[in-house]
Amino acid sequence: MASITLGGNPATTVGELPNSGNKAPGFTLTKSDLSNSSLEDYKGSKVVLNIFPSVDTGTCAKSIREFNKEAAGLENTKVLCISKDLPFAQARFCGAEGIENVEMLSDYKTGQFGKDYGVEFADSAFETLHSRAVVVLDKEGTVKYTEQVSETADEPNYQAALEALNNA
Template sequence: MAKITIGGNPIETSGNLPETGTQIPNFELIATDLSTKTLEDFKGSNLVLNIFPSVNTGVCATSVRQFNTESSELENTKVLCISRDLPFAQDQFCAAEGLENVVMLSDFKSGAFGKAYGLIMTTGLFDGLLSRCVIVADTNGKVLYNEQVPETGEEPNYKAALEALYS
């Protein structure tokens, strides 16, 4: 389990992120149109998984906006923004912000994604939500980069995540 903080207060996650060089686990997540998406739906594309507690918080919203901007310049890459928010909230956020370069996905139904990826916060105020992290995988699903952001109130290292696609 990872030890992270929220506002300097220690919390723990349910496990550890998939390691660099391993295959990312399959998933079933709910899209904003309420369809179910799996890893197979993104086969053949590089993936940037931008994972966060809730799109209704400042840093989470900033990460979605930043990856939306960055992804407009990426070839053969999908940015999946994943939280436990309801798909309706995710859709409303993107519509209000004019964001079209990211795919919003929700783990609200079962939390199976968070469990498989080891990133559910198990203590603290956000207990049950997904921790802030980024996972980058190549077109074959091999993990090129992972970052468990140590302080939930901080943004991920966008540059390092995106550079992993080109190294």
């Protein structure tokens, strides 16, 4: 269980992020067109999991924009932006913002991703939503970098994630 804060107030997650060097837990999430997407779909590519509570918050929106900008220049890399937002909200956001270089995925159906990756809030006003975190995977799906952002309102360390990609 990770101890983090939400607006300065204590909060916890249901678990911990996967350990570096381990295989990432598999997942099945929902795309904007309501089709399924699994971790297996990205095998052979480096992957950034940009995990956050909702596209409708300022910091989450900023992280999507920042990773979208950075992803444009990354070779053989997929940036997956994951929340429990409905796919319709994710598609609306991307359309309004001109987001084209990241893939939006939703954990709204089962919430299993949030549990398996240890990012689901166990308490607080955001209970059952995802905390802000980044996980970088190499081409074989091995975890190379993780960051559980300690204050949910703060942005992730983009530079550290990008450096981990270069070394993946």
